[in-house]
Amino acid sequence: MISVTGLTRQFRSNGKLxxxxxxxxxxxxxxxxYGLLGPNGAGKTTTxxxxxxxxxxxxxxxxxxxxxVTRDSDxxxxxxxxxxxxxxxxQWLTPREMLFFFxxxxxxxxxxxxxxxxxxxxxxxxxxxxxxxCATLSTGQKQRVTLARALIHDPPVMLLDEPTRGLxxxxxxxxxxxxxxxxxxxxxxxxxxxxxDEASHVCDRMGLLHYGELRHEGTFPSLQxxxxxxxxxxMFLQLLSTPPPESRAVPEVLPHVE
Amino acid sequence: MSNDNRGLxxxxxxSPRWWRMTSKELRETLRDRRTIITLIGMPxxxxxxxxxxxxxxxxxxxxxxxxxxxxxxxxRQSDQVDFQKLFRIGHRFxxxxxxxxxxxxxxxxxxxxxxxxxxxxxxxxDVVADVTQLVExxxxxxxxxxxxxxxxxxxxxxxxxxPDSIHSRSxxxxxxxxxxxxxxxxxxxxxxRDITKxxxxxxxxxxxxxxxxxxxDSPFSLATLVPLILILMTVTGAVYPAIDLTAGERERGTxxxxxxxxxxxxxxxxxxxxxxxxVAMLTALANLLSMVVTSYASGLEGLLFGAGGxxxxxxxxxxxxxxxxxxxxxxxxxxxxxFARSFKEAQAYLIPxxxxxxAPGVLCLLPGIEFNAxxxxxxxxxxxxxxxxxxxxxxVPIWAVATLFSTVLYAAVALAAAARIxxxxxxxxxxxxxxxxxxxxxxQPRSSPSLGEALFxxxxxxxxxxxxxSIPARWESLSIGGRLTANAMITVLLFAILPLTLxxxxxxxxxxxxxxxxxxxxxxxxxxxxxxxxxxxAYEMQVLMLSTERLxxxxxxxxxxxxxxxxxxxxxxxxxxxxxxxxCEELFFRGFLLSSCRTKMSIPLAVACSGGLFxxxxxxxxxxxxxxxxxxxxxxxxxxxxxxxxxxxIWPGMLLHVVHNGFLLSLSSFTEELKGLGIGVESxxxxxxxxxxxxxxxxxxxxxxxxIGNGQVASDHDFMPCEKMGQRLPPRG
Numbered sequence: 001m002i003s004v005t006g007l008t009r010q011f012r013s014n015g016k017l018x019x020x021x022x023x024x025x026x027x028x029x030x031x032x033x034y035g036l037l038g039p040n041g042a043g044k045t046t047t048x049x050x051x052x053x054x055x056x057x058x059x060x061x062x063x064x065x066x067x068x069v070t071r072d073s074d075x076x077x078x079x080x081x082x083x084x085x086x087x088x089x090x091q092w093l094t095p096r097e098m099l100f101f102f103x104x105x106x107x108x109x110x111x112x113x114x115x116x117x118x119x120x121x122x123x124x125x126x127x128x129x130x131x132x133x134c135a136t137l138s139t140g141q142k143q144r145v146t147l148a149r150a151l152i153h154d155p156p157v158m159l160l161d162e163p164t165r166g167l168x169x170x171x172x173x174x175x176x177x178x179x180x181x182x183x184x185x186x187x188x189x190x191x192x193x194x195x196x197d198e199a200s201h202v203c204d205r206m207g208l209l210h211y212g213e214l215r216h217e218g219t220f221p222s223l224q225x226x227x228x229x230x231x232x233x234x235m236f237l238q239l240l241s242t243p244p245p246e247s248r249a250v251p252e253v254l255p256h257v258e
Numbered sequence: 259m260s261n262d263n264r265g266l267x268x269x270x271x272x273s274p275r276w277w278r279m280t281s282k283e284l285r286e287t288l289r290d291r292r293t294i295i296t297l298i299g300m301p302x303x304x305x306x307x308x309x310x311x312x313x314x315x316x317x318x319x320x321x322x323x324x325x326x327x328x329x330x331x332x333x334r335q336s337d338q339v340d341f342q343k344l345f346r347i348g349h350r351f352x353x354x355x356x357x358x359x360x361x362x363x364x365x366x367x368x369x370x371x372x373x374x375x376x377x378x379x380x381x382x383x384d385v386v387a388d389v390t391q392l393v394e395x396x397x398x399x400x401x402x403x404x405x406x407x408x409x410x411x412x413x414x415x416x417x418x419x420x421p422d423s424i425h426s427r428s429x430x431x432x433x434x435x436x437x438x439x440x441x442x443x444x445x446x447x448x449x450x451r452d453i454t455k456x457x458x459x460x461x462x463x464x465x466x467x468x469x470x471x472x473x474x475d476s477p478f479s480l481a482t483l484v485p486l487i488l489i490l491m492t493v494t495g496a497v498y499p500a501i502d503l504t505a506g507e508r509e510r511g512t513x514x515x516x517x518x519x520x521x522x523x524x525x526x527x528x529x530x531x532x533x534x535x536x537v538a539m540l541t542a543l544a545n546l547l548s549m550v551v552t553s554y555a556s557g558l559e560g561l562l563f564g565a566g567g568x569x570x571x572x573x574x575x576x577x578x579x580x581x582x583x584x585x586x587x588x589x590x591x592x593x594x595x596x597f598a599r600s601f602k603e604a605q606a607y608l609i610p611x612x613x614x615x616x617a618p619g620v621l622c623l624l625p626g627i628e629f630n631a632x633x634x635x636x637x638x639x640x641x642x643x644x645x646x647x648x649x650x651x652x653x654v655p656i657w658a659v660a661t662l663f664s665t666v667l668y669a670a671v672a673l674a675a676a677a678r679i680x681x682x683x684x685x686x687x688x689x690x691x692x693x694x695x696x697x698x699x700x701x702q703p704r705s706s707p708s709l710g711e712a713l714f715x716x717x718x719x720x721x722x723x724x725x726x727x728s729i730p731a732r733w734e735s736l737s738i739g740g741r742l743t744a745n746a747m748i749t750v751l752l753f754a755i756l757p758l759t760l761x762x763x764x765x766x767x768x769x770x771x772x773x774x775x776x777x778x779x780x781x782x783x784x785x786x787x788x789x790x791x792x793x794x795x796a797y798e799m800q801v802l803m804l805s806t807e808r809l810x811x812x813x814x815x816x817x818x819x820x821x822x823x824x825x826x827x828x829x830x831x832x833x834x835x836x837x838x839x840x841x842c843e844e845l846f847f848r849g850f851l852l853s854s855c856r857t858k859m860s861i862p863l864a865v866a867c868s869g870g871l872f873x874x875x876x877x878x879x880x881x882x883x884x885x886x887x888x889x890x891x892x893x894x895x896x897x898x899x900x901x902x903x904x905x906x907x908i909w910p911g912m913l914l915h916v917v918h919n920g921f922l923l924s925l926s927s928f929t930e931e932l933k934g935l936g937i938g939v940e941s942x943x944x945x946x947x948x949x950x951x952x953x954x955x956x957x958x959x960x961x962x963x964x965x966i967g968n969g970q971v972a973s974d975h976d977f978m979p980c981e982k983m984g985q986r987l988p989p990r991g
Contacts, residue, residue, distance in 0.1 A: 052518055054514065054517060054518060073520075074520040074522075075520070077518060077519060077520040078520045080518075082514075082515065082518050084511070084514060084515075086511045086514070087511045087512070087514060087515050088510035088511030088512045089510075089512065090286055090512055091286075091510070092285070092286045092287075092289040092290055093282070093285065093286055093289075097282075097285070101278075101279075101282050102515070102519065104275065104278055105279075105516075105519035105520070105521050106519055106520065107520070149515065
């Protein structure tokens with residue numbers, strides 16, 4: 001469902017070329033939850049933004065449900081639901097108005113959108129505050145609306161960028177339930193997090209990112225075998241102790257990989 | 259109706275998507291109390307306060323004078339007796355009515371309620387004074403004419419006054435009130451005594467003078483202040499929604515979700531633009547209504563809205579101008595706020611712009627500022643001056659058109675720039691982008707300039723053309739040859755160097771972007787034939803469109819220029835008026851403009867746009883509008899654009915243009931001979947049938963030559979969007 005090949009992103013800052021993500025490749029199948037793990041600044045969010053087409057890769061490409069992000073950006077966007085911890089809501093609209101608005105943006109038929117809203121409303125228990133102004137909702141309720149927004153167009157792929165950041169135990173539990181439901185619906189899910197407990201709890205496979213590079217990838221048992229560490233925490237500590245790469249084999253301007 | 263269906267109707271699913279997005283933006287904005295305060299609260303509060311302040315100011319100005327004096331001019335010396343008699347009776351009645359008592363022995367106090375009266379009448383009993391002139395030149399505050407009809411035994415008292423002067427209006431009211439009091443008293447006496455044949459009362463008639471212009475005018479026109487206030491208030495209304503819908507969204511974290519949707523960024527921005535424009539217009543409407551009501555209630559309408567006071571046409575014209583201005587300023591604000599990553603940053607960008615925009619507005623308040631080419635294309639100044647002229651009912655068409663066209667053009671350019679930066683990763687995530695991105699030369703070569711770049715080119719070209727083309731005519735010491743040379747240099751600068759520079763700076767290939775491809779010999783021959791055969795059709799259009807009166811007027815207007823032009827050698831005329839314009843205009847209109855139009859438009863629409871703009875540019879001649887030039891030049895522009903599309907090159911069209919202009923110029927050297935043959939627009943005669951038939955045959959032959967074979971129709975990939983083309987063309991070495 002998702003195939004990432006040689007994805008690289010460089011930024012120019014104060015005249016220097018910085019590589020945020022370097023030559024990243026991985027695949028995610030339908031019904032699979034893939035965890036992108038790494039410390040802050042490892043390149044997790046940049047990777048998700050490139051997959052979604054919000055950031056142009058310096059080189060490399062991502063294919064989502066058969067569409068290349070560097071060529072068919074809109075088709076890729078149509079197939080992805082994004083849940084971001086930094087995402088906000090329209091304060092003066094109600095969740096119902098906002099969800100219908102996003103359904104419209106994604107080209108969902110009005111009748112289908114109404115049906116879909118009713119399903120999601122049951123799934124995430126939104127009905128109590130569906131006609132309340134978003135500004136008046138609690139943090140947990142806002143998070144549920146954000147999750148609903150990502151699902152309103154029923155995408156086959158979900159990208160979750162630190163979905164539990166700032167949430168309490170109840171809120172986190174709702175997100176876990178949500179991921180489980182998405183998995184059962186056969187969606188391909190990529191979740192970026194530095195919360196190791198939640199990663200080990202929900203992810204089928206994990207990729208450990210550090211300084212923009214994918215250092216290790218696999219299921220939890222295979223990672224244990226590769227790293228020689230028993231817990232994700234220890235794997236992380238080991239990862240953090242490795243120095244940044246001295247030089248990267250990435251030229252300043254690279255054409256997109258064909 | 260279920261809740262879900264309510265949701266459906268909320269966003270009007272059947273309307274186009276851009277409108278659904280706009281209505282969402284409007285819904286969000288108008289629910290915000292801060293918008294409502296700016297929209298309704300401010301106008302309701304500000305204008306009554308301003309009205310009261312202005313009245314107080316005027317009253318205090320009058321009171322600050324040592325004594326309030328009313329100067330009343332009379333036509334004849336003999337009128338003094340009748341006037342004083344009537345005035346004293348009326349004054350007594352008014353005094354009794356107001357105070358209950360009246361003592362004629364008390365001298366006037368020289369206050370507003372009891373002013374000093376000074377009568378101005380000719381000393382010579384045979385002289386009849388022109389009271390209108392006395393009022394106009396401010397020698398008196400009002401003029402009174404006592405018109406007697408001997409047969410009817412009636413008297414009419416005409417009071418001439420200046421409606422734009424609050425003092426003159428006060429004197430008029432003062433005089434009329436006293437005259438009416440005489441009539442009322444007379445009527446009361448008639449009814450009380452039951453007189454069967456009463457004496458006729460006299461009539462009172464007010465005669466307002468038209469608003470003065472020129473040296474006699476007051477140094478400061480309040481009519482200029484009105485549009486400036488309205489414009490500033492309109493800006494105030496647009497600022498908050500513009501920030502909120504761009505930088506505000508970025509700050510709240512909703513922008514990422516929005517650009518993650520499969521909707522083009524320019525469409526998202528356009529919806530936001532329409533929402534900002536709607537709020538700006540609502541603010542303008544609220545302000546205008548509040549101002550109208552306040553000025554009417556406080557009696558300041560003559561001062562604020564010109565001689566005619568408040569009329570529906572003034573309100574509609576003002577609202578129209580505010581709409582154009584709001585369209586422009588909303589786009590400017592959106593460019594700035596699209597760059598901002600937070601509310602605070604957006605405010606930091608906007609405050610200097612708003613302060614800077616005050617300067618040209620205040621400039622318009624200075625006395626003696628009249629419209630010219632520079633003001634007509636200067637943003638804000640042009641709208642304020644045009645609004646002032648609308649109030650004064652002295653709009654000059656050329657400046658009105660230039661103002662509207664340039665403002666709309668600037669708005670389109672600003673919007674194109676905003677679309678380029680809105681929602682980019684530089685704004686979304688604060689990466690390495692910035693203002694320089696707008697001007698950075700792309701790394702990959704492209705095949706055609708974008709529509710936004712073409713709009714930018716037009717926005718530079720139009721004001722420069724209007725200003726520069728008027729300069730040689732003002733150098734009176736310059737010979738006609740010098741003027742022609744200067745005009746030719748301006749043409750080269752604007753129509754050749756400008757598109758070449760823009761094409762280079764935007765990384766567009768000159769060959770593809772300006773259609774400088776090699777043309778086939780057949781197309782060249784075809785265009786040479788067309789160049790020689792199209793003029794009769796342009797001639798016939800002129801003859802059909804021009805009235806005899808217009809022709810006479812044009813002949814008078816251009817007679818001195820024609821005489822001067824006759825002294826110039828033909829080669830010079832051909833070079834400056836045929837070859838250089840032909841080459842340069844083709845580079846801009848068919849090369850740069852048509853190529854960019856084709857990136858976003860169908861071929862017929864692109865041809866129509868290019869031809870239409872070509873026609874519009876030729877309507878402006880030496881700071882005047884000659885609408886009759888539009889259709890012939892538009893026809894030529896459409897033909898040249900179609901040829902460029904067909905041949906894939908501007909060279910054949912260039913040849914046609916040069917030959918066409920050159921042939922017409924050569925013919926103008928034989929005006930007298932042609933007149934003998936009945937040819938000449940001035941004689942308002944149609945061309946002989948044989949001439950038209952030959953021209954039609956030649957034009958058909960030329961068209962046939964162009965149409966046969968494959969031509970060199972530019973392939974689709976020549977007009978592919980730049981991103982795709984970037985992959986096709988080799989990188990710049």
